[in-house]
Amino acid sequence: MKTMMTIACAAIAITGTTLTFADDIPAHPSDLDFAPLEFTPPEASDYRHELSNGVPVYMAPSDEFPLVQIRFSFKGGGYLEPEDKAGLAAMTGQMIRTGGSSMMDPSELDEEFDFLAADVSVGVGGRSSSASIDTLTSNLDRSFELFMDMIRNPRFDQARLEVLRGQALEGLKARDDNGLAIALREFNYLMWGEDHFESIQPTRESLESITVEDLKAIHDRIFDPANLMISVTGDFEEQQMLAFLEEQLSGWEMGEEVPDVPAPTHAFKPGVYYYEKEQPQVQVLIGHRSMTRDDENAIEADVMNQILGGSGFTSRITNSVRTREGLAYTAGSFMQTRVEYPGIFASYFFTKTPSTALASRLVFDEFEKIQTEPVSTEELETIQNNLIETFPRNFESKGAMLGIFMNDERTDRPEGYWQSYRDKVRSVTPEDVQRAANEYLHPRDAVILVVGPWEEIKKGNADSEADPNRVATMDEFFGGKATEIPQRDPESLEPIKE
Amino acid sequence: MRLPKAALLAASTVLVMPASSVIAQNVEPIEYTLDNGMKFLLMPRDEQPNIITAGWIAPVGSANERPGITGVSHLLEHLLFKGTDVIGTSDPELDAQYREELTEIREKMRAYTLDVQYKRMYAGEIDNPWDPANDTDELRAMRSEMTAIQDKQAEITIKNEFDSIYTGNGASGMNAGTSNDFTVFYINIPSNKLELWSWMESDRLMNPSYRELDAERFVVIEERRQRLEATATGKLDEQFDSMFWVASPYNWPVIGWMSDLMAYTEDEIKQYFETYYQPANLTGVIVGDFDVEEAEQLVESYFGRIPNKRPKAAPLVTHSVPLLGELRFSGECDCQDQVEVRYRSVPFGHPDEAVFDVIAALLNGRTGRLYKSMVEGDDIAAQASAGNRSMRYAGSFSFNALPKGDAELSELEAAWYEQIDRLKNEPVDPRELQKVKNQNAADTFRGLQDNSSLFFQLAITEAYGGYEYLNQQPERVANVTPEDIMRVAKEYFGANERAVSFYTRKGGGEVVELTIEDVRASLPEDMAGMLIPQLEMQIEALQQETDASALQAQVEEMDAQAGMVPPDFQTAMKYIKQEILKRIAEIESGETGNEGTEGGDQ
Structure with a gap:
């Protein structure tokens, strides 16, 4: 490090002559000037290629490291699972990866990938599936050959299936150990119904019923070139890679594209719900269904949610519940959208039992405030600047950028969305925010879900609070009415009969 | 003068595997040390354009604490987001006055709690001396006084201004972490905001406000609940760790014991900060798309102005002792x-x-x-x-x-x-x-x-x-x-x-003792008629056995054959094993069976 030290000393000497700098330091950061940030969003078409069978291939090379990453993304996921086979889709993904291939039995294949230091993963998600390989460029030929055989001809070894099934069954026992997991499960049930793919949970019965034939059936539908898009990043040359993929995928017959995601039919019922659990901290979710991704007011609604609770410390709910009152470590809100149907809006926080009602009141106060008063220009500008200036981060890594392009193509994102995004954000006004708050927040028709010891939650904090203005009980909400969600058997999720 | 760009990729082949080669990496940041001793590692990299990850690290964590102030490194990390003398308040002078008043009332409440409330706890009257629900009238009055000052201070406090300045300038992922050994602060910023980062970070190192200390204590307590007490194994893990480390200062949790979280004074926090967060103890790290010369000038002028206020922190003395059993x-x-x-x-x-x-x-x-x-x-x-x-x-x-x-x-x-x-x-x-x-x-x-x-x-x-x-x-x-x-x-x-x-x-470990009736119910009817009398005779014979090691050998043999027992006989086997184990326990505890039980009063 000798040369580095010399450089450092030289640099100090240089800046030593320009020490007037320190006197120029402004008293407040708002007095600083910054060079403008130049950024033009990349165009998908600059990265898109096609194989002769029509499979899109997005490529973005970089020679920084001698590694290459190839990712297969397939349309189709958990929504294709038969109703009585919850857990099948996820297990199919795991079994493709761990169950061997036509050339090798499971442990041979694992050994080979590990020896080659190739990271290989396969996952079947709710709405789409993926298979990816991250390997040293020098090993690409060998590891990709194994990868393709695994994807096209998975062996679905019965012994490996039993290992995974055993692990999944053990996992069921732990399902009620974590209050947050209970809260999310029950909130999803309330929002989507219990049998939509957004909310469905495996049970002992569904896991025990899964057969190799079931795995094959799901695999055959999803892992088909008709559902496929490919992205490639890392150290490679584009034309060579295209020719390589063309050759590797030749002879993979094109089948039928899977159907689209089905919309849920369940209608949720507003009110207070509780799930009894003895624990020192209560998990609370307050929310309802939201909007679709391509809703014409989606950007206004997002800005509104950022101000309300979606931007960490800068947002109002975090400020009120955490910073001002010290009632929670985690508090905020999210506005989740879906392409095919409205997603979910919810505010969430975790607090000690007696302050559940007070923190809930603070959240409802914030709902009301953002619906009845225009936000300040300062608050709005902070969020606008943030969304605009963090915008390049969407495309931060080449992998993330190609991921966006593939998702946009699959979900038909309206043309020009990224190009006009920053202008649209900049044009949002305080009136737009208030309108969005009234149109997309429905506090009177929300679900309040709490997980914890209900009798104590209900009572609130009268015993421990010195300030009468900060005393609250759960009687403030929905006229004090509350619905108990029956305790569930962790394996069957059936309500336990008393 | 133009400085050479850092060589991120001085790659050299060191290791060969049969099919291909693996290359080793040399990470060579530019080192830059200020006159006050603060060191910087600069790592320009343009693979991710327009973005910088920047931050600094202090080699201080819970290991540097002592009983009474456990968790103070972590609370301090939280407080460093509360702004500075000028960031976070609309009226720095009035704010300083409120901070002083709060320090005073806080000291009074602490002294009172450590005296009166702790005595009540040791006498068994209350469980938690710090819980407001256990306040005496005097303490409740003091708490009201404190709340009143806090509410007044809140009127001139610009909540989370430190965060919103960054947020409004396109920064993201602002956070910090505390471990047993270090505390690290970091953020992602657009490439044109390196001066903002220098302004904000050097200001919080020079003039931290420790504002909203009391509310933040409760936030940390909620964090403790969320991370430890409301998780499946958190509370047990904490005690297992504590047992494992014996003498080492790793034997208390990073987040601190609950009693200590309530007790820190502002003085303790300040002293801790001034000792461990002096520039000579810190390293700044900047990685991403930036110009090295510009970065050097910026850190020189912003961080170079921070003085070292105290003598260097004393090195850690107590080290771990080996486990002896x-x-x-x-x-x-x-x-x-x-x-x-x-x-x-x-x-x-x-x-x-x-x-x-x-x-x-x-x-x-x-x-x-x-x-x-x-x-x-x-x-x-x-x-x-x-x-x-x-x-x-x-x-x-x-x-x-x-x-x-x-x-x-x-x-x-x-x-x-x-x-x-x-x-x-x-x-x-x-x-x-x-x-x-x-x-x-x-x-x-x-x-x-x-x-x-x-x-x-x-x-x-x-x-x-x-x-x-x-x-x-x-x-x-x-x-x-x-x-x-x-x-x-x-x-x-x-x-x-x-x-x-x-x-x-919890509740899963209670072994329900099997009875002969359980065994009868578990067997097919025709079998039960034949086997139950046999079983009863065996159990009776067992009471005459006095050689525990012979019985132990029998248990081992049963275990070895456990896999071969047909399902219908599983319960019967469990029952026999249970009875043998009971008998072994009796023999070993000296209750040698019949003669003992029939002896009557002595």
């Missing part, structure tokens, strides 16, 4: 049954650290020994893993597993000891060792592909003693030999220097 810990929680076996390993940078890393890699993964032997082979574990954690002053190596089906925790523990014997006595197969080395080499690259991952590796290794370690680790792993593995296993994995924990599900 086996420690066992068992607890119940709302959790899956699980076992951990933990040993002392070595501190960060110790020559044997790479050997422990290799051992963990041999054991883990689907091609690792634990999966093959316990998950797939014997089918007794749902999950099994091992890991080494080398911290600044000491390290630990753990085995963790969850049983599958009816498997007992003791079976998993025994299976682990078999693995240790293998490590001690069998040289590892060359291909198995090569596999681990190949993976380590490839993973080294993978860890450098992203600005923030590179940031953390530079910052943390620097806090532990020097970032150069990043370049040494791959080579050290490549040089591990089969003999090293056997030597380390023998040296560190001894039966009399380990800690073992068994966690079992």
Whole structure:
């Protein structure tokens, strides 16, 4: 490090002559000037290629490291699972990866990938599936050959299936150990119904019923070139890679594209719900269904949610519940959208039992405030600047950028969305925010879900609070009415009969 | 003068595997040290355009604390987001006055609580002396007074201004972390905002406000609940850790004991800050798309103005003592049954650290020994893993597993000891060792592909003693030999220097005693008629048996044959085993059966 030290000393000497700098330091950061940030969003078409069978291939090379990453993304996921086979889709993904291939039995294949230091993963998600390989460029030929055989001809070894099934069954026992997991499960049930793919949970019965034939059936539908898009990043040359993929995928017959995601039919019922659990901290979710991704007011609604609770410390709910009152470590809100149907809006926080009602009141106060008063220009500008200036981060890594392009193509994102995004954000006004708050927040028709010891939650904090203005009980909400969600058997999720 | 660009990619081939080559990485940031001793590591990298990850690290954490102020490093980390003398308030003068008033009332409440409320606790009148629900009238009055000042201060406080300035300027992911050994602050900023970062960070290092101290205490308490008390195993883990570390300052939790969280004074916090956060103790790290010269000028003018206020912090004196026996810990929680076996390993940078890393890699993964032997082979574990954690002053190596089906925790523990014997006595197969080395080499690259991952590796290794370690680790792993593995296993994995924990599900461990009626119900009717009388005779005969070791041998034989018992006879077998074990217990406790029970009063 000798040369580095010399450089450092030289640099100090240089800046030593320009020490007037320190006197120029402004008293407040708002007095600083910054060079403008130049950024033009990349165009998908600059990265898109096609194989002769029509499979899109997005490529973005970089020679920084001698590694290459190839990712297969397939349309189709958990929504294709038969109703009585919850857990099948996820297990199919795991079994493709761990169950061997036509050339090798499971442990041979694992050994080979590990020896080659190739990271290989396969996952079947709710709405789409993926298979990816991250390997040293020098090993690409060998590891990709194994990868393709695994994807096209998975062996679905019965012994490996039993290992995974055993692990999944053990996992069921732990399902009620974590209050947050209970809260999310029950909130999803309330929002989507219990049998939509957004909310469905495996049970002992569904896991025990899964057969190799079931795995094959799901695999055959999803892992088909008709559902496929490919992205490639890392150290490679584009034309060579295209020719390589063309050759590797030749002879993979094109089948039928899977159907689209089905919309849920369940209608949720507003009110207070509780799930009894003895624990020192209560998990609370307050929310309802939201909007679709391509809703014409989606950007206004997002800005509104950022101000309300979606931007960490800068947002109002975090400020009120955490910073001002010290009632929670985690508090905020999210506005989740879906392409095919409205997603979910919810505010969430975790607090000690007696302050559940007070923190809930603070959240409802914030709902009301953002619906009845225009936000300040300062608050709005902070969020606008943030969304605009963090915008390049969407495309931060080449992998993330190609991921966006593939998702946009699959979900038909309206043309020009990224190009006009920053202008649209900049044009949002305080009136737009208030309108969005009234149109997309429905506090009177929300679900309040709490997980914890209900009798104590209900009572609130009268015993421990010195300030009468900060005393609250759960009687403030929905006229004090509350619905108990029956305790569930962790394996069957059936309500336990008393 | 134009400075040479940092060579991120001085790549050289060091290791060859049969089919292909693996290349080692040299990470060479530009080092830049200010006159006040603050060091910077600058790492320009344009693979992710327009973005910088920047931050700084202090080599201070819970290990530098003492009883009474445990958790203060972490609370201080929170308070450093509360703004400075000018950021976070609309009226710095009035704010200073309120802060003084609050300090005064806080001291009064603390003195009162430590006296009156602690005495009430020791007398058994209340459980928690700090809980407002247990306030006396006097304390309640003081608390109201404090709340009133806080509410007044709140009127001139600009909540979270520190965060919103960053947010409004396109920064994201602002956060910090506290560990046993270091505290690190970091953020992602657009490339044109390096001066903003310099302004904000140097200001909070010079003029922190510790504003909203009392509300933040409660936030941290909620964090403690969220992370420890409301998680399945958090509370037990904390006590197991504490037991394992004995004398070492790693024996208290990073977040602190609950009593201490309520007790810190502003003076204690300030003194701690001024000692450990002086510039001479800090390293700044900047990774991403920036101009080196500009960065050097900025840090020179902004961070160069921070003075060192106190003498250098005293080095840590108390080090860990070796374990002199086996420690066992068992607890119940709302959790899956699980076992951990933990040993002392070595501190960060110790020559044997790479050997422990290799051992963990041999054991883990689907091609690792634990999966093959316990998950797939014997089918007794749902999950099994091992890991080494080398911290600044000491390290630990753990085995963790969850049983599958009816498997007992003791079976998993025994299976682990078999693995240790293998490590001690069998040289590892060359291909198995090569596999681990190949993976380590490839993973080294993978860890450098992203600005923030590179940031953390530079910052943390620097806090532990020097970032150069990043370049040494791959080579050290490549040089591990089969003999090293056997030597380390023998040296560190001894039966009399380990800690073992068994966690079992609350309420799940109650063994319901079987009766002869249970057995009758479990058997097919025609069998029951024949077997039950036989069974009753056997049980009666058992009461005459006085040789515990003969009975023990019988139990072992039954265990060995357990797999061959037809389902219909499982309950009967369990019942027989239960009765034999009861009899063994009787014999061993000296109640020798019939003569004892019939003796009557003496």
